[in-house]
Amino acid sequence: MSKLLPLADPVESVACCSPLVSRPMTADEAEAAAPLLKALADPVRLRLVSLIASHADGEACVCDLNDAFDLSQPTISHHLKTLHEAGLLDRSKEGVWVYYRIRPAAFDAIGALLATSGTATSGSRS
Template identity: 60%
Template sequence: MSKSELVVLGQDDTGMRDDTGVCCSPLVREPLGDEAAVDLARMFKALSDPVRLRLLSLIASHEGGEACVCDLTGPFEVSQPTISHHLKVLREAGLVGSERRGTWVYYWVLPAALARLSSLLQAPGASR
């Protein structure tokens, strides 16, 4: 499947998906519905913090596409509870998924969420 055929799952009928299930038109082509705007604003707000943006990048670039919380605390000059809070914000915004495995929690980036943000910000005239 090419990037232009990427299907975004888990979206509602607020104008963020057409009948084929393909993600929204870019922001400049079609106005957002209320519910879609709330969901997207939550994602952008989560990414507006430098620590959360770096966490998302660390998770996405980690070998195997997922990272243990134990691997995410070292690169920051904040406490482990603060890292946990930021991870919770990313999870609640729908940007990362998580799973507890024994003592540790593992995180991965949700590709559909990134595709949704990317598609929304696509420049006018750019191909999908």
């Protein structure tokens, strides 16, 4: 029986994909992109990303984010963990505090994947 290999970093896997509009995605490319997009598809997580990115120095602690939501601190931490595990956030620990920041390469990869510039998008048919 063969041993399963760990999946590649989702960000690296998506970064090498062509934009969605340039050609149909392969099954492997879709599998690589789905965790990133799925992690962002939750309204709380999308707001967390926005709050962190717009926070002073582009970095925020859980304690800085709690007041923006009517959710418990463990729930906020769960969403941050999901974003981190998907490769969308980096984190560092300073004492008892954990600070999160956007992982630019992840958002660059998603942006490139969704890019439509230079393609025919008028929807007209001949």
